[in-house]
Amino acid sequence: DGGITQSPKYLFRKEGQNVTLSCEQNLNHDAMYWYRQDPGQGLRLIYYSQIVNDFQKGDIAEGYSVSREKKESFPLTVTSAQKNPTAFYLCASSTVPGLAGNEQYFGPGTRLTVT
Amino acid sequence: KNQVEQSPQSLIILEGKNCTLQCNYTVSPFSNLRWYKQDTGRGPVSLTIMTFSENTKSNGRYTATLDADTKQSSLHITASQLSDSASYICVVSVNTDKLIFGTGTRLQVFP
Numbered sequence: 001d002g003g004i005t006q007s008p009k010y011l012f013r014k015e016g017q018n019v020t021l022s023c024e025q026n027l028n029h030d031a032m033y034w035y036r037q038d039p040g041q042g043l044r045l046i047y048y049s050q051i052v053n054d055f056q057k058g059d060i061a062e063g064y065s066v067s068r069e070k071k072e073s074f075p076l077t078v079t080s081a082q083k084n085p086t087a088f089y090l091c092a093s094s095t096v097p098g099l100a101g102n103e104q105y106f107g108p109g110t111r112l113t114v115t
Numbered sequence: 116k117n118q119v120e121q122s123p124q125s126l127i128i129l130e131g132k133n134c135t136l137q138c139n140y141t142v143s144p145f146s147n148l149r150w151y152k153q154d155t156g157r158g159p160v161s162l163t164i165m166t167f168s169e170n171t172k173s174n175g176r177y178t179a180t181l182d183a184d185t186k187q188s189s190l191h192i193t194a195s196q197l198s199d200s201a202s203y204i205c206v207v208s209v210n211t212d213k214l215i216f217g218t219g220t221r222l223q224v225f226p
Contacts, residue, residue, distance in 0.1 A: 004158075042119065042204070042216030043159075090158050104214075106158030 023091035138205030146208035
């Protein structure tokens with residue numbers, strides 16, 4: 001999992017509540033990413049950031065929000081607008097900005113359950 | 116449509132045996148192909164990355180091949196160990212700005 005930490009490992013929330021997932025990296029990477037993983041599906045990109053104070057929507061950004069105030073941190077908020085929030089969430093980072101041109105290192109993931 | 120398909124979905128082998136996992140892709144323009152190993156409840160870890168001009172790359176007991184003409188890749192695991200039990204994910208890069216993830220092959224190695 002390299003120098004990427006995600007917390008907590010398990011998170012339980014009631015429907016209608018917003019929840020924030022933490023992602024921190026000490027690899028001095030410029031780019032950071034959030035993915036969602038569901039059973040039987042490939043990872044899907046939620047948001048990514050190539051530089052501090054800037055981020056872009058991925059393929060499934062609806063119902064999510066992010067911030068990138070520090071190079072080391074890229075928190076993801078799952079809002080009540082997300083229809084199916086229960087999933088395994090993975091954070092990743094890479095050295096050179098650009099989604100595909102370089103290696104992405106993944107954190108250990110957070111499993112979110114909303115009931 | 117850019118797609119990455121992996122087979123089989125799941126595989127059970129005995130410890131010490133070899134196995135091969137398949138990845139077929141319809142991605143254009145192709146940039147590179149990666150194989151990741153993901154233990155249950157953990158993040159994926161990179162095994163290999165190959166560009167268009169590379170047709171084989173090894174990482175210990177893992178050997179990946181790439182046929183860019185047929186758009187196929189395989190991951191061969193030699194002398195499997197119990198610790199090889201995991202999901203193996205094939206990821207293809209479209210140009211330089213998008214990753215397409217396969218759904219993975221779940222491998223179980225039994226003693």
